[in-house]
Amino acid sequence: MWRLSQPALTVGLILAAGAAGQTQEFADADVENGQAIAVGTFEPSPGGACFRCHGMEGAGDGAAGFPRLTDQAYEYMVESLREYASGERPNQIMQPIAAALSEQEMRDVSAYYASLEDAPYPPQTDVEPDVVQQGAILSAIGAPEEGIQACVNCHGPEGIGLPPTYPFIGGQHATYLRQQLELFRQGERQGQNGIMVYIARQMTDEQLEAAVQYFASLRPEGVTPEGESRPVTGAAPPPGIAPIPEDIPGVD
Ligand code: HEC
Ligand code: HEC
Incomplete structure (x- = not known):
C-alpha cells in the first residue's frame, strides 16, 4: 500500500521539514571538526581522509566511482x-573508514559536506537522446504496469533528493548510480524496507541504463554543460512537482 500512500505523505513531511530548516542535530554538529576529518588532520586519523576520494568540495570522482557528497x-x-x-551496507572501502568514526564524528563530517555550497560538476559526457528520454519517463511516471514507481515520488524533481530520507541522484556520477542499482538488484544493499531492491529488480537492463544516463546527465539549474557550478545549499531543497514531459511515446 505504501506505493500509493507514501509519496503524498513524503511530500507533506518534506514541506514541514523545509519550513523548519536544518534539524537541531545538524545545527549542533561541529563543521570545523568535520572539515578536519575530511582533510585527515584529525587525530587519531579515522583511516581515510575523505578528501582523497570525495574531494574537499565533495565533488567525488566519476571515473573511480566515488560518489558526489x-x-x-x-x-x-x-x-x-x-x-x-555496522556492515548493513557492505563495502570494503567505506566499512573500516566509517567504523573508525564515532557517532559525533559521523555527524560532524556529514555536516561539513552537507554545508558546502559550490562543488563543481564534471562536464557532461555525450548522452544518447533516446536513452535519456526513456530515463526521463521512468523518472516522471515510472512504469506502473511493471510495478516501477516514478523516481520523482521519492527522489524529488530532477532527482534533487527529498531530505532527510531520500538521496539526491540528479547529477550523481553514472558509474556510482549504476553500481548502486546493481547492488540493490543483487540484494547486497538492502536499504530501507527493501524499496530499492524491489524497484531495481523490476527494471530491465535497458531501463536501468536509461535511468543511470538520465540522472547522471542532469545538472541543477544554473549549471552549464561544461560543469560550471551554481549556488547549492546544504538545506532542504524546495519541494516541487516534476514537470511531466509533454509527449510521452505510448502514453495517452
Ligand atoms: C578510498 C576512497 C574513499 C575514502 C577515503 C572515503 N570514501 Fe566514502 N565512499 C567511497 C566509495 C567507493 C563509496 C561507494 C561505496 C558503495 O558502493 O556503497 C563511498 C560512499 C560514501 C558515502 C555514501 C554516499 C551515498 O550517496 O550513499 C558517504 C556518505 C561517504 N562515502 C562518506 C565518506 C566520508 C565521510 C569519508 C571520510 C571519513 C569517506 N567517505 C572516505 C570511497 C571513499
Ligand atoms: C518509494 C520511494 C522510492 C522510489 C519510488 C525510488 N527510490 Fe531510489 N531510493 C529510495 C531510498 C529510500 C533510497 C536510499 C537507500 C535506502 O536506504 O533504501 C534510494 C536510493 C537510490 C539510489 C542510491 C543513491 C545513493 O546515493 O546511494 C539510486 C541510484 C536510486 N535510489 C535510484 C532510483 C531510481 C532510478 C528510481 C526510479 C526508477 C528510484 N530510485 C525510485 C527510495 C525510492
Missing part, C-alpha cells in the same frame, strides 16, 4: 556512515 542530505549521510560501520 555535496548536495546530499545531512541525515542521509549520517545514516549511510552508520550502515557502512
Whole structure:
C-alpha cells in the first residue's frame, strides 16, 4: 500500500521539514571538526581522509566511482556512515573508514559536506537522446504496469533528493548510480524496507541504463554543460512537482 500512500505523505513531511530548516542535530554538529576529518588532520586519523576520494568540495570522482557528497542530505549521510560501520551496507572501502568514526564524528563530517555550497560538476559526457528520454519517463511516471514507481515520488524533481530520507541522484556520477542499482538488484544493499531492491529488480537492463544516463546527465539549474557550478545549499531543497514531459511515446 505504501506505493500509493507514501509519496503524498513524503511530500507533506518534506514541506514541514523545509519550513523548519536544518534539524537541531545538524545545527549542533561541529563543521570545523568535520572539515578536519575530511582533510585527515584529525587525530587519531579515522583511516581515510575523505578528501582523497570525495574531494574537499565533495565533488567525488566519476571515473573511480566515488560518489558526489555535496548536495546530499545531512541525515542521509549520517545514516549511510552508520550502515557502512555496522556492515548493513557492505563495502570494503567505506566499512573500516566509517567504523573508525564515532557517532559525533559521523555527524560532524556529514555536516561539513552537507554545508558546502559550490562543488563543481564534471562536464557532461555525450548522452544518447533516446536513452535519456526513456530515463526521463521512468523518472516522471515510472512504469506502473511493471510495478516501477516514478523516481520523482521519492527522489524529488530532477532527482534533487527529498531530505532527510531520500538521496539526491540528479547529477550523481553514472558509474556510482549504476553500481548502486546493481547492488540493490543483487540484494547486497538492502536499504530501507527493501524499496530499492524491489524497484531495481523490476527494471530491465535497458531501463536501468536509461535511468543511470538520465540522472547522471542532469545538472541543477544554473549549471552549464561544461560543469560550471551554481549556488547549492546544504538545506532542504524546495519541494516541487516534476514537470511531466509533454509527449510521452505510448502514453495517452
Ligand atoms: C578510498 C576512497 C574513499 C575514502 C577515503 C572515503 N570514501 Fe566514502 N565512499 C567511497 C566509495 C567507493 C563509496 C561507494 C561505496 C558503495 O558502493 O556503497 C563511498 C560512499 C560514501 C558515502 C555514501 C554516499 C551515498 O550517496 O550513499 C558517504 C556518505 C561517504 N562515502 C562518506 C565518506 C566520508 C565521510 C569519508 C571520510 C571519513 C569517506 N567517505 C572516505 C570511497 C571513499
Ligand atoms: C518509494 C520511494 C522510492 C522510489 C519510488 C525510488 N527510490 Fe531510489 N531510493 C529510495 C531510498 C529510500 C533510497 C536510499 C537507500 C535506502 O536506504 O533504501 C534510494 C536510493 C537510490 C539510489 C542510491 C543513491 C545513493 O546515493 O546511494 C539510486 C541510484 C536510486 N535510489 C535510484 C532510483 C531510481 C532510478 C528510481 C526510479 C526508477 C528510484 N530510485 C525510485 C527510495 C525510492
